Amino acid sequence: MADEFPFEISPMFEGERVRKDGMYVELAGPKSKGFELVKSVEMDEIEDGKFTLIGPDLSEMEEGSRHPIAMIYRIAGELVEQDLEAIVERRNHDFQNYIQGVMHLNQRYDIWIRVSKDAMKKGLNSFEQIAKATMMLFKNELPFIEKIEATYITDLAGVEKELDGAIATYTARDERTRDLHDEDVDVFYGCTLCQSFAPTNVCVVTPDRISLCGAINWFDGRAAAKVDPEGPQFAIEKGEVIDAEGGEYSGVNALAKSLSNGEYDRIKLHSFFEYPHTSCGCFEVVGFYIPEVDGIGWVDRDFMGTAPNGLPFSTMAGQTGGGKQIVGFLGIGINYFRSPKFIEVDGGWDRVVWMPKLLKDKVLADIPKDIVDKVATEEDASDLESLKAFLKEKNHPILERWVEEEEDEAVEETATAAPTMQMPMMAAGAPMAMPAGSGGSGVKIILKNAKVSIDRVIIKKSE
Numbered sequence: 001m002a003d004e005f006p007f008e009i010s011p012m013f014e015g016e017r018v019r020k021d022g023m024y025v026e027l028a029g030p031k032s033k034g035f036e037l038v039k040s041v042e043m044d045e046i047e048d049g050k051f052t053l054i055g056p057d058l059s060e061m062e063e064g065s066r067h068p069i070a071m072i073y074r075i076a077g078e079l080v081e082q083d084l085e086a087i088v089e090r091r092n093h094d095f096q097n098y099i100q101g102v103m104h105l106n107q108r109y110d111i112w113i114r115v116s117k118d119a120m121k122k123g124l125n126s127f128e129q130i131a132k133a134t135m136m137l138f139k140n141e142l143p144f145i146e147k148i149e150a151t152y153i154t155d156l157a158g159v160e161k162e163l164d165g166a167i168a169t170y171t172a173r174d175e176r177t178r179d180l181h182d183e184d185v186d187v188f189y190g191c192t193l194c195q196s197f198a199p200t201n202v203c204v205v206t207p208d209r210i211s212l213c214g215a216i217n218w219f220d221g222r223a224a225a226k227v228d229p230e231g232p233q234f235a236i237e238k239g240e241v242i243d244a245e246g247g248e249y250s251g252v253n254a255l256a257k258s259l260s261n262g263e264y265d266r267i268k269l270h271s272f273f274e275y276p277h278t279s280c281g282c283f284e285v286v287g288f289y290i291p292e293v294d295g296i297g298w299v300d301r302d303f304m305g306t307a308p309n310g311l312p313f314s315t316m317a318g319q320t321g322g323g324k325q326i327v328g329f330l331g332i333g334i335n336y337f338r339s340p341k342f343i344e345v346d347g348g349w350d351r352v353v354w355m356p357k358l359l360k361d362k363v364l365a366d367i368p369k370d371i372v373d374k375v376a377t378e379e380d381a382s383d384l385e386s387l388k389a390f391l392k393e394k395n396h397p398i399l400e401r402w403v404e405e406e407e408d409e410a411v412e413e414t415a416t417a418a419p420t421m422q423m424p425m426m427a428a429g430a431p432m433a434m435p436a437g438s439g440g441s442g443v444k445i446i447l448k449n450a451k452v453s454i455d456r457v458i459i460k461k462s463e
């Protein structure tokens with residue numbers, strides 16, 4: 001059946017990147033609009049394999065151009081239920097990356113797709129070919145889908161018309177876990193889909209912690225594990241509680257050890273510094289430690305500027321991803337900001353000092369009232385000096401840590417006559433990453449009894 005397509009289809013193309021100079025057309029992405037959505041319907045509501053295109057086709061697009069795109073799939077089957085929509089939707093990312101010459105990044109309303117010039121030369125000239133190949137993969141890999149049809153929209157007005165409805169669907173899915181918490185369940189869910197490019201990453205999805213990609217919540221994991229227990233989403237028995245506040249469980253540790261091939265054997269689900277959750281590369285937001293203020297900043301994919309540490313999202317994402325525990329950086333899904341256990345063991349929102357304005361606005365209603373005006377955005381602070389000044393002016397709770405540190409330093413200075421700045425507690429033996437721009441300001445960092453392993457050193461000329 002795959003012979004009908006003018007391109008090869010294989011998981012080996014998953015890592016393929018379509019760079020700007022090899023790109024024929026770009027769809028959605030940060031400079032346009034788009035989304036992907038899966039909806040479950042009754043069997044008699046759809047025609048299996050049907051494809052509808054609203055807007056220009058690939059063959060009508062100019063080389064080097066950019067267009068919006070919505071990819072809407074409707075699925076039906078005896079076992080198909082609403083809870084499976086998010087799981088199926090997340091696979092659009094894998095399956096489109098199986099197509100040679102097609103690159104699909106991100107998820108939901110953040111999708112970013114490129115089609116290569118080489119693929120066009122070989123005969124890929126219609127969205128129908130991409131949609132039919134993707135639908136074939138959906139049915140082959142997820143046999144509970146008995147019928148599927150696809151509608152792609154490449155016309156801006158059409159995408160905008162459907163976008164609000166899609167966002168309402170994502171929001172409704174995220175809302176479902178609001179009243180359910182980690183202590184209310186005996187089972188969490190794991191996902192290893194991203195091991196294709198981050199071989200040691202295991203996402204642990206709990207009621208209080210959505211997946212890093214933001215696309216899979218606890219209910220989605222449960223539905224996926226029920227319908228395909230041998231698939232990439234599976235149940236994790238919590239086991240014994242080791243650290244309730246940090247979110248450490250014996251069952252999660254055991255599974256993490258086996259699924260990461262022993263790369264790590266402890267995970268604290270709600271910790272930023274000690275045995276943090278791994279980060280694959282699909283995270284919606286990166287958290288970064290700012291030693292100069294002993295606080296944590298967060299930056300999302302949509303933010304095009306640089307954070308107060310002088311780094312853009314892309315640089316920090318590069319340091320964070322890969323499936324390891326990187327102390328100092330943490331990838332999360334946006335909905336984790338809404339969790340009552342959000343980095344609880346490290347101080348929760350009291351530790352947050354900076355985030356882009358648009359991201360802050362997205363989660364505004366969930367930021368505690370007493371801290372909301374004390375978290376800086378790019379409008380308040382663009383570098384470390386302006387950030388410090390803002391935090392002082394607003395009397396941010398992080399100032400209490402500065403006092404404690406100054407007292408500690410005074411004690412140490414008296415005892416050893418050597419100035420130190422204490423880093424937050426870290427896992428012995430865990431790799432540590434510091435923002436490249438975090439040096440300077442006369443701060444000296446002394447690591448005591450620490451083993452430091454370095455996977456990669458990036459040396460850049462300062463600008």
Ligand code: SF4
Binds near residue numbers: 213282
């Ligand atoms: S980010 Fe996590 S939950 Fe999302 S697809 Fe990757 S492994 Fe699965």
